[in-house]
Amino acid sequence: NHEDIAEAIQQSGLDREQLWVTSKVRVQSCNSPEDVVKAVDSSLQQLDIGYLDLMLLHGGDGWGISPDRDEALWRGLIAAQKAGKVRSIGVSNHNREEVERLIAKTKVVPAVNQLEFHPWVPSETRDLVRWCQEKGIVV
Secondary structure (H helix, E strand, O other): OHHHHHHHHHHHOOOHHHOOOEEEEOHHHOOOHHHHHHHHHHHHHHHOOOOEEEEEEEOOHHHOOOHHHHHHHHHHHHHHHHOOOEEEEEEEOOOHHHHHHHHHHHOOOOOEEEOOOOOOOOHHHHHHHHHHHHOOOEO
16 A cells, blocks of 8 residues: 555655654565565655655564564664664564564664554553563554
């Protein structure tokens, strides 16, 4: 749906700085840091913008992504951020162990952990939200 969003951005008449644009890396289709940078580039091209405000890795262990692969993909987002393509980087659907592992391996704390959250989530999710907030990770 990037093309639809690009059209909406153009039609809005707003300056880019007035908008917050977030996208996700489809982790199933990426195997290396270079794949993630290419995915970011593709998103930027489809959206017809110069940078993303936030890019997320969409899924970890629960999506069949091994710890080594998750780290490699995270390193790709770090590279995209260092290149100025992405202002903030984060994860989606990562548990505490996965986030702790990424931080330990790269020393880079995700800005965001996007999670399903509603009144009926299990206590483990509530605990994860509290832990993320303690670490300065937006949920």
